[in-house]
Amino acid sequence: MEENEIFEKALDCVRCGSCRVIYADRIKSMRFGKQCPPGTYHLIESFYPAGLMYLAVGLMRKQFPYSPRAVEAVYACTLCRYCQTICEEYVETKTMPVIEALRNKAVKEGIGPLPEQKVYIENLNRVDNIIGQPKDKRVHWLRKIKGPVKHLGKGDKASTLYFPGCQYSCNPLLEDVPIATAEIFSEAGVDWGVLGEQEKCCGYLALALGYPGIFERYAKDNSATFYTLGIEQIVTSCPECYSTFKIRYPEVTSLDVQVIHTTELFHRLIEEKRLKLKENKTKVAYHDPCHLGRYLNLYEVPRLVIKSIPGIELVEMERNQMDAWCCGAGGGVRIGNEEYALTTARERVNEALSCGAELLITSCPNCLQILREARGNGTNHIKVKDIAILLRQSLVS
Amino acid sequence: MEVKKEDKKKVVPNKLPREVFYALVNILGPEWVSEDRAVIETYSRFSVDSAGALRKHLRDHTTLPACIALPQSTEDVQAIMRIANRFKVKVIPFTNGMIAFNGPTTPDPTLCVHLSRMNRVLKIDEENMTATLEAFADYAQLQAEAMKKGLWNGGSPLATTLCKLSSQTSFAGIWQTDLKYGTLTRNIVSVKLVLPTGDILMTGSDTVAGTEIFWEYGPGPDLMSMVRGSAGTAGIITEITVKLHTWAGGAALPEPPAGRPSIRDYCEAKYDTAPPPQKVKLFWIEFPDYDSEIDGLHKIAQSGIGMGLNATGVYNAYYCSQTQEMTLKRVKEKFFPPYNCYVIISGITSQRQMGYEEKVLKEIVAETGGTFLSDTYKPEVLYALMPWNLDCIRHVTGFRMNRHFYGSSIVPGGSLHDVAYKTKEIWTRTINTFGETYITDRGGIDDTPFLYAIERGSRFWLSEADVYPDPLDVELLKRARVLTFASVVDFVSQHFNPTGMGVLIEPLTSSFPEQGPNAHLFFRKIRKIFDPNNIYAPGRQVYSEEEFKALPQEIVDFINGMRAKYGLTPLKR
Numbered sequence: 019m020e021e022n023e024i025f026e027k028a029l030d031c032v033r034c035g036s037c038r039v040i041y042a043d044r045i046k047s048m049r050f051g052k053q054c055p056p057g058t059y060h061l062i063e064s065f066y067p068a069g070l071m072y073l074a075v076g077l078m079r080k081q082f083p084y085s086p087r088a089v090e091a092v093y094a095c096t097l098c099r100y101c102q103t104i105c106e107e108y109v110e111t112k113t114m115p116v117i118e119a120l121r122n123k124a125v126k127e128g129i130g131p132l133p134e135q136k137v138y139i140e141n142l143n144r145v146d147n148i149i150g151q152p153k154d155k156r157v158h159w160l161r162k163i164k165g166p167v168k169h170l171g172k173g174d175k176a177s178t179l180y181f182p183g184c185q186y187s188c189n190p191l192l193e194d195v196p197i198a199t200a201e202i203f204s205e206a207g208v209d210w211g212v213l214g215e216q217e218k219c220c221g222y223l224a225l226a227l228g229y230p231g232i233f234e235r236y237a238k239d240n241s242a243t244f245y246t247l248g249i250e251q252i253v254t255s256c257p258e259c260y261s262t263f264k265i266r267y268p269e270v271t272s273l274d275v276q277v278i279h280t281t282e283l284f285h286r287l288i289e290e291k292r293l294k295l296k297e298n299k300t301k302v303a304y305h306d307p308c309h310l311g312r313y314l315n316l317y318e319v320p321r322l323v324i325k326s327i328p329g330i331e332l333v334e335m336e337r338n339q340m341d342a343w344c345c346g347a348g349g350g351v352r353i354g355n356e357e358y359a360l361t362t363a364r365e366r367v368n369e370a371l372s373c374g375a376e377l378l379i380t381s382c383p384n385c386l387q388i389l390r391e392a393r394g395n396g397t398n399h400i401k402v403k404d405i406a407i408l409l410r411q412s413l414v415s
Numbered sequence: 416m417e418v419k420k421e422d423k424k425k426v427v428p429n430k431l432p433r434e435v436f437y438a439l440v441n442i443l444g445p446e447w448v449s450e451d452r453a454v455i456e457t458y459s460r461f462s463v464d465s466a467g468a469l470r471k472h473l474r475d476h477t478t479l480p481a482c483i484a485l486p487q488s489t490e491d492v493q494a495i496m497r498i499a500n501r502f503k504v505k506v507i508p509f510t511n512g513m514i515a516f517n518g519p520t521t522p523d524p525t526l527c528v529h530l531s532r533m534n535r536v537l538k539i540d541e542e543n544m545t546a547t548l549e550a551f552a553d554y555a556q557l558q559a560e561a562m563k564k565g566l567w568n569g570g571s572p573l574a575t576t577l578c579k580l581s582s583q584t585s586f587a588g589i590w591q592t593d594l595k596y597g598t599l600t601r602n603i604v605s606v607k608l609v610l611p612t613g614d615i616l617m618t619g620s621d622t623v624a625g626t627e628i629f630w631e632y633g634p635g636p637d638l639m640s641m642v643r644g645s646a647g648t649a650g651i652i653t654e655i656t657v658k659l660h661t662w663a664g665g666a667a668l669p670e671p672p673a674g675r676p677s678i679r680d681y682c683e684a685k686y687d688t689a690p691p692p693q694k695v696k697l698f699w700i701e702f703p704d705y706d707s708e709i710d711g712l713h714k715i716a717q718s719g720i721g722m723g724l725n726a727t728g729v730y731n732a733y734y735c736s737q738t739q740e741m742t743l744k745r746v747k748e749k750f751f752p753p754y755n756c757y758v759i760i761s762g763i764t765s766q767r768q769m770g771y772e773e774k775v776l777k778e779i780v781a782e783t784g785g786t787f788l789s790d791t792y793k794p795e796v797l798y799a800l801m802p803w804n805l806d807c808i809r810h811v812t813g814f815r816m817n818r819h820f821y822g823s824s825i826v827p828g829g830s831l832h833d834v835a836y837k838t839k840e841i842w843t844r845t846i847n848t849f850g851e852t853y854i855t856d857r858g859g860i861d862d863t864p865f866l867y868a869i870e871r872g873s874r875f876w877l878s879e880a881d882v883y884p885d886p887l888d889v890e891l892l893k894r895a896r897v898l899t900f901a902s903v904v905d906f907v908s909q910h911f912n913p914t915g916m917g918v919l920i921e922p923l924t925s926s927f928p929e930q931g932p933n934a935h936l937f938f939r940k941i942r943k944i945f946d947p948n949n950i951y952a953p954g955r956q957v958y959s960e961e962e963f964k965a966l967p968q969e970i971v972d973f974i975n976g977m978r979a980k981y982g983l984t985p986l987k988r
Contacts, residue, residue: 026887029820029886029887030820030886032820032821033511034577035511035577035578036577038577039553039555039556039577040555041555042554042555042558042559042571043668043689044668044670045555045556045558045559046559046667047559047560048535048536048552048556048557048559048560051555051556051559061485061529061531061532062449062454062457062483062485062529062531063454063457063458063483063509063529063531064453064454064456064457066457068457069457070457072456072457072459073453073456073457076453076456077453080425081425081426081456081474082425082426082452082453082456084453085451085452085453085454087449087451087453087454088451088453088454091453091454
């Protein structure tokens with residue numbers, strides 16, 4: 019779709035405001051009744067989806083140039099997709115393509131993204147991961163895996179490629195997640211391997227920040243790698259990689275590979291009784307990552323994984339599943355405006371506390387990292403864990 | 416889309432005097448005041464506003480406020496108004512931007528006061544059964560908190576969940592349940608209003624020092640009546656206290672049995688089949704023709720039963736379809752009965768109340784030739800109407816109707832006979848004369864216009880017909896304006912009240928002195944009292960003399976052309 023056509027879609031917005039709140043038949047309280055993290059934080063119309071749609075129309079008609087404030091608004095969106103999800107039910111405005119086009123335009127005009135976010139792109143261009151770790155560090159987490167690991171990039175064969183994604187692979191603070199995942203695979207007898215140093219970013223963040231060309235390059239490179247190595251199934255821990263492979267890659271390349279999220283594989287392994295789980299008496303809440311939930315409708319499977327652990331009590335936060343409040347880290351926001359991102363994450367931690375959870379579980383590196391940071395103010399005792407860690411700790415072995 | 420030559424014309428906003436801008440920054444802080452072109456753009460167009468959309472197409476720079484300011488308290492609003500009054504700067508308030516008016520109506524630099532920071536439910540008083548809210552608190556918030564205490568405000572806003580009670584007060588506040596509870600404007604206990612001078616006007620019993628907010632009448636003249644329905648003329652409401660009523664529906668609303676609707680591919684009816692709340696029943700009745708439908712509605716409204724009574728005709732297709740394609744298919748195929756109504760009953764005191772009301776309803780329906788939709792009579796239609804369960808009580812009417820631009824409306828008011836037959840007659844004549852903008856404009860011609868029972872006893876009803884032009888099509892936007900305006904003139908020429916409580920108030924009061932008679936002159940005087948420097952909400956309820964004289968000649972010519980077409984004498988300035 020041409021940029022102008024996308025902007026035209028913005029005119030469909032009737033400013034009904036449904037994207038700013040939890041709909042009245044589902045709202046549980048005033049305290050946790052809001053939606054749209056950027057609008058809720060900034061409270062100015064231009065940060066809400068309707069404002070962004072009007073901004074898009076004005077820019078399309080060349081009535082004014084991008085201003086720094088407009089760039090701030092466009093890049094404040096966490097791309098959580100609540101607005102589009104709710105609008106598809108009512109007015110059918112496609113907000114996500116419009117916001118994406120706004121970001122593409124900002125990059126083309128040399129005014130976007132935010133200075134801090136450019137680091138991600140520089141990292142991609144330099145070392146093929148958004149974190150900025152040297153390429154050889156991508157496999158650093160494997161040093162803690164007991165036993166041999168199959169490197170599919172070096173000619174080893176395995177039925178399943180485990181693709182942790184940049185953040186889990188390269189961020190030392192998150193490496194406990196791929197390690198736990200690998201241990202679960204091994205426990206269940208999954209025939210898995212990694213790409214090793216051949217693993218590259220999926221390119222999502224380039225797309226999210228307004229660099230479709232860079233994204234396309236990664237999409238084609240990765241697809242070619244998967245094809246060359248004869249990969250049939252990819253399991254990824256990262257919801258952004260997951261939705262990018264499933265939704266965005268087919269737009270620019272052919273990807274004839276089955277892609278699943280680790281929670282789906284965990285669920286299958288539990289169903290097949292390949293994992294023995296011990297009792298874990300904990301009250302947990304599950305935070306739906308946007309890219310699993312609203313992007314791909316994967317709400318139930320992670321909950322089934324959690325509920326399969328004996329003794330565990332799963333409680334729901336007021337805003338859950340389709341209505342889940344975004345952690346605040348998505349769309350490049352975490353690095354773009356850290357205080358706003360952290361405020362958004364604190365809101366989620368408080369919501370988890372309000373439903374009595376002792377443990378907040380998620381299945382996304384962005385969510386995990388920022389929710390961990392957000393809870394660390396010393397006023398509460400809630401812990402934040404990835405679902406893989408919870409499952410690993412619940413294994414009998 | 417090709418960018419036309421005229422599209423390249425820049426729309427340059429006005430600027431506030433620098434001393435005003437910096438004074439605002441001093442009050443609110445720099446982050447809460449902006450005149451950034453890209454930011455003010457987002458305050459420049461409203462929904463339900465074909466005129467506003469048209470003005471955007473025509474590059475009318477007066478659609479843009481010069482500056483926006485976001486106060487956090489009543490005191491902030493007072494300070495803003497004092498500055499504006501001192502420097503004679505025009506001010507418009509803004510909550511959702513979901514209004515039927517056209518924003519700034521003068522070419523002067525205009526300050527837009529956005530109340531989004533004042534967004535709390537301040538108090539729910541269980542003993543006095545009231546709720547006090549800030550200006551930006553919405554129905555959804557109020558309902559969520561009140562239901563936990565066995566209370567609710569008494570109605571769903573016939574708009575979206577996000578609708579703000581304070582701004583709806585100044586307009587009309589039509590609810591699905593007006594039959595029992597009346598409109599929002601009948602449920603106000605008190606408002607705190609900042610006048611254009613910066614003074615505070617309070618109404619109701621809390622104007623007496625040390626007295627609680629429990630009654631809508633304070634000492635002296637009832638100033639509240641100057642505020643309700645005044646379309647924002649009087650000032651900015653910063654706090655509102657509304658009546659609460661007993662809620663028998665439980666602390667939480669029941670979930671749809673099939674989980675929640677989600678992504679586009681899952682737009683299926685089963686996700687919309689939420690049952691009504693506890694102790695609430697919704698009955699759908701089909702009538703053989705329009706006359707028997709009107710007869711049935713009249714008798715039901717007179718009987719004293721029911722919480723809500725409305726007729727919706729083809730509008731069911733808009734509200735109850737999961738996609739726009741489905742909407743259009745159902746309109747064309749006349750899937751929903753053309754002559755139908757729905758009745759909401761509630762067991763507020765007991766289940767026996769529901770039993771009694773159901774019995775009375777069945778007797779009336781039998782007498783008037785109606786048939787209940789049921790598991791044995793048109794069950795597929797009854798199932799398709801299930802989303803109305805979401806809409807009627809659960810405050811989620813939203814814009815799930817035509818899934819694109821909602822241009823404007825006429826909302827005539829009066830006795831049931833008058834509004835039912837006159838609206839049908841006039842809207843049919845208007846559409847046949849000028850043509851529709853979209854197939855769904857025909858709601859009311861081929862079947863039943865919206866009919867709302869506003870009071871017990873069938874005293875007062877509203878009807879409604881709407882237009883849905885493509886917002887990209889200038890000609891259709893113009894036609895939309897002509898449709899609603901022409902029908903209004905038609906109503907006036909026949910001595911019927913064309914607006915009841917509704918849209919087009921601003922040009923109507925000044926442009927149709929027949930409405931008063933001479934009410935517009937009285938309102939001009941009132942405006943001068945509230946707003947001596949003529950700074951506030953310019954032209955909302957009635958033009959000032961200066962504004963009326965300054966109306967562009969082409970607008971006056973258009974009005975007079977329409978007046979002449981329907982046999983009215985021309986306006987004189």
